[in-house]
Amino acid sequence: MSIAAETKSQVAELGEKYKYGFVTDIEMERAPKGLSEDTVRYISAKKGEPDWMLEWRLGAFKRWQAMTEPKWARVHYPKIDYQNAYYYAAPKNTPKKQSLDEVDPKLLETYKKLGIPLHEQMALAGVAVDAVFDSVSVATTFKEKLNEAGVIFCPISEAIRDYPDLVKKYLGTVVPVTDNYFATLNSAVFSDGTFVYVPKGVRCPMELSTYFRINASETGQFERTLIIADEDSYVSYLEGCTAPKRDENQLHAAVVELIALDNAEIKYSTVQNWYPGDENGLGGIFNFVTKRGDCRGKKSKISWTQVETGSAITWKYPSCILRGDESVGEFYSIAIANHYQQADTGTKMIHLGANTRSRIISKGISAGKAQNTYRGLVSVYGKAKNARNYTQCDSLLIGGDCGAHTVPYIESRNKTARIEHEATTSKIAEDQLFYCLARGIPQDEAVSLIVNGFCREVLQQLPMEFAVEAQKLVGISLEGSVG
Amino acid sequence: MLEIKNLHVAVDGKEILKGLNLSIGAGEVHAIMGPNGSGKSTLSYVLAGRAGYDITQGSIAYNGEDLAALAPEERAAKGVFLAMQYPVEIPGVTTMTFLKTALNSQRRARGESDIDAVGVLKLVRAKAKTLNVSEEMLKRALNVGFSGGEKKRLEILQMAIFEPKLAILDETDSGLDIDALRLVAEGVNALRDPSRAMLVITHYQRLLDYIVPDRIHVLAKGRIVAEGGKELALELEAKGYEHIVGQAA
Numbered sequence: 001m002s003i004a005a006e007t008k009s010q011v012a013e014l015g016e017k018y019k020y021g022f023v024t025d026i027e028m029e030r031a032p033k034g035l036s037e038d039t040v041r042y043i044s045a046k047k048g049e050p051d052w053m054l055e056w057r058l059g060a061f062k063r064w065q066a067m068t069e070p071k072w073a074r075v076h077y078p079k080i081d082y083q084n085a086y087y088y089a090a091p092k093n094t095p096k097k098q099s100l101d102e103v104d105p106k107l108l109e110t111y112k113k114l115g116i117p118l119h120e121q122m123a124l125a126g127v128a129v130d131a132v133f134d135s136v137s138v139a140t141t142f143k144e145k146l147n148e149a150g151v152i153f154c155p156i157s158e159a160i161r162d163y164p165d166l167v168k169k170y171l172g173t174v175v176p177v178t179d180n181y182f183a184t185l186n187s188a189v190f191s192d193g194t195f196v197y198v199p200k201g202v203r204c205p206m207e208l209s210t211y212f213r214i215n216a217s218e219t220g221q222f223e224r225t226l227i228i229a230d231e232d233s234y235v236s237y238l239e240g241c242t243a244p245k246r247d248e249n250q251l252h253a254a255v256v257e258l259i260a261l262d263n264a265e266i267k268y269s270t271v272q273n274w275y276p277g278d279e280n281g282l283g284g285i286f287n288f289v290t291k292r293g294d295c296r297g298k299k300s301k302i303s304w305t306q307v308e309t310g311s312a313i314t315w316k317y318p319s320c321i322l323r324g325d326e327s328v329g330e331f332y333s334i335a336i337a338n339h340y341q342q343a344d345t346g347t348k349m350i351h352l353g354a355n356t357r358s359r360i361i362s363k364g365i366s367a368g369k370a371q372n373t374y375r376g377l378v379s380v381y382g383k384a385k386n387a388r389n390y391t392q393c394d395s396l397l398i399g400g401d402c403g404a405h406t407v408p409y410i411e412s413r414n415k416t417a418r419i420e421h422e423a424t425t426s427k428i429a430e431d432q433l434f435y436c437l438a439r440g441i442p443q444d445e446a447v448s449l450i451v452n453g454f455c456r457e458v459l460q461q462l463p464m465e466f467a468v469e470a471q472k473l474v475g476i477s478l479e480g481s482v483g
Numbered sequence: 484m485l486e487i488k489n490l491h492v493a494v495d496g497k498e499i500l501k502g503l504n505l506s507i508g509a510g511e512v513h514a515i516m517g518p519n520g521s522g523k524s525t526l527s528y529v530l531a532g533r534a535g536y537d538i539t540q541g542s543i544a545y546n547g548e549d550l551a552a553l554a555p556e557e558r559a560a561k562g563v564f565l566a567m568q569y570p571v572e573i574p575g576v577t578t579m580t581f582l583k584t585a586l587n588s589q590r591r592a593r594g595e596s597d598i599d600a601v602g603v604l605k606l607v608r609a610k611a612k613t614l615n616v617s618e619e620m621l622k623r624a625l626n627v628g629f630s631g632g633e634k635k636r637l638e639i640l641q642m643a644i645f646e647p648k649l650a651i652l653d654e655t656d657s658g659l660d661i662d663a664l665r666l667v668a669e670g671v672n673a674l675r676d677p678s679r680a681m682l683v684i685t686h687y688q689r690l691l692d693y694i695v696p697d698r699i700h701v702l703a704k705g706r707i708v709a710e711g712g713k714e715l716a717l718e719l720e721a722k723g724y725e726h727i728v729g730q731a732a
């Protein structure tokens with residue numbers, strides 16, 4: 001087949017390429033459609049929450065009603081009708097199981113199809129997994145082994161009941177209830193997510209990960225994750241996300257809060273592969289996410305790594321508040337937008353403490369008719385003497401109909417700060433592609449190879465177990481993009 | 484093995500090759516010489532299948548098959564190899580990864596099974612040693628920051644690994660020091676085989692002392708204007724192109 005013919009047939013097949021697009025047929029229980037105080041009460045009751053939690057939610061809901069959706073991001077989408085969606089959906093009759101053997105086999109099958117083995121004897125990689133299916137956590141593996149080390153790893157709904165003091169102490173302290181429209185909405189209606197607490201001096205003995213799956217139609221997912229690394233501790237955490245192919249847009253508005261105390265380190269990695277919509281821009285997840293880490297202790301470190309290939313709209317700025325002296329914040333990002341996807345993503349590094357350092361490496365890849373924006377803020381406060389930031393923003397364009405935009409904001413109120421910013425924009429060069437082809441590497445694989453090379457610095461940051469998958473994902477999400 | 488008849492090639496609407504005829508049999512080594520801009524690299528790109536090099540007239544048969552109908556990666560899998568005049572840099576992709584990907588792509592296209600990472604490593608190391616390509620070079624991003632000579636040696640290393648049936652070397656000797664030139668020539672000679680054909684593009688008779696060609700063609704203004712045995716190279720060196728090209732015109 002000639003290249004042109006091959007490309008055409010690949011483009012035709014593209015709709016079939018999202019291999020996570022299947023639906024699990026399982027009986028669901030849902031909240032009544034729409035959003036009201038009753039919806040909030042319903043969710044809280046379903047979770048068996050204490051009163052303080054309900055009050056917190058109701059406060060958030062009240063606040064949210066007075067807020068308006070932010071419009072400053074470079075993304076365009078039809079108006080979201082918040083009343084025309086479900087805010088809670090859970091597989092029927094599935095109270096949290098004590099053992100995996102009791103979990104509905106259909107659910108286990110779903111995760112197996114997604115490549116996430118939940119059975120402990122199968123989890124050879126030695127990664128502990130919390131599996132969130134629509135609005136509830138359906139399984140958490142390796143709990144006992146983690147318990148031995150003193151690490152708490154459980155669904156947040158469970159933590160609210162079992163560890164209320166920890167939750168009360170930290171929830172909403174990094175992303176306040178009033179932070180922004182989507183975070184406030186999340187605070188009112190969040191359903192499930194993961195809670196992690198690593199005690200003083202403990203190095204978490206394994207990778208932790210949460211796997212988020214949206215299955216139900218017309219349903220939003222509002223997960224809430226809270227990770228606390230106490231003094232001198234270390235934890236590495238990874239989240240993965242997928243959803244079925246649907247013609248409708250579904251809302252995903254998550255809040256993630258990280259807290260690192262003195263000398264603690266949190267490494268947070270994301271492989272976001274929500275359904276991106278089809279090649280004509282129909283369907284796909286609206287991903288409005290607030291992620292923020294607080295380097296509260298001195299010499300603490302928070303490192304965000306994200307591989308964003310999915311979603312129709314991505315609005316996401318994982319950030320670090322560098323409060324503790326000598327704390328370190330890092331942001332490594334790959335954002336791929338193909339077809340009609342729109343991504344507006346970046347980070348904020350807020351330097352409050354002295355001798356704080358931050359590093360931003362962003363790789364944006366645009367193809368098809370997609371728009372990809374890096375938006376970043378580096379802010380140095382008066383007391384942050386000798387703060388250092390290094391930012392590198394590289395954009396790669398594939399084809400002539402897509403766009404890459406870089407919007408860096410820099411504010412410095414301390415003369416001793418040193419801030420460096422480098423940005424490049426390039427295209428996949430014809431001679432690079434020809435060189436690969438002439439050595440026998442087919443077009444799609446050549447694109448994948450070149451783009452993976454472009455992203456190498458970021459891919460290297462991922463935990464080993466996930467790096468290979470992420471590389472494949474980079475290739476798959478760009479298949480057929482060169483014609 | 485290779486039969487080029489009345490080949491006309493246009494780039495961006497401009498005709499570069501204007502009725503070129505060339506035939507190379509299995510087991511033969513041919514050399515092409517010719518002034519700058521005469522169309523030597525253009526010919527090499529057309530053989531490898533680069534987009535934008537349009538065949539407006541004529542034909543290329545490779546083992547009896549119409550070469551133009553094959554995509555570049557199909558040609559590679561069928562044994563066509565081009566050592567480029569200007570090897571390309573691919574940032575972030577280690578040389579070893581590139582070699583492994585290319586080798587297994589070719590094998591897959593031929594219906595052969597992949598060679599695993601360890602196997603590729605062994606194979607590449609063994610060949611790299613004879614060509615003086617260091618372990619460190621294999622770990623670096625492909626051609627990024629390589630010196631001119633290192634790039635050329637890497638091209639020959641690829642040839643040694645892929646073991647092509649038809650190898651086209653476009654000025655592989657340019658930029659090589661004397662020792663490297665000898666190494667490259669040895670690499671080429673090691674692949675000489677009754678089942679293989681080679682087309683060596685060069686400006687220097689010196690290379691042809693090491694790789695003794697069966698036939699030399701002189702390309703000027705998009706056409707072969709003179710042919711001969713290895714003595715033709717000496718004559719060119721002594722008298723320059725003007726003499727021969729002028730005679731033909």
Ligand SMILES: Nc1ncnc2c1ncn2[C@@H]1O[C@H](COP(=O)(O)OP(=O)(O)OP(=O)(O)O)[C@@H](O)[C@H]1O
Nearest residue numbers: 494495497499517518519520521522523524525526
């Ligand atoms: N895109 C293009 N548009 C117009 N002319 C081109 C284009 N590409 C190549 N040419 C011309 O085609 C001619 C042949 O080029 P080619 O690279 O094949 O020469 P060569 O024989 O390999 O020269 P050298 O010995 O310098 O390597 C040159 O005059 C060159 O300028």
Ligand SMILES: [Mg+2]
Nearest residue numbers: 523524525568
């Ligand atoms: Mg040339």
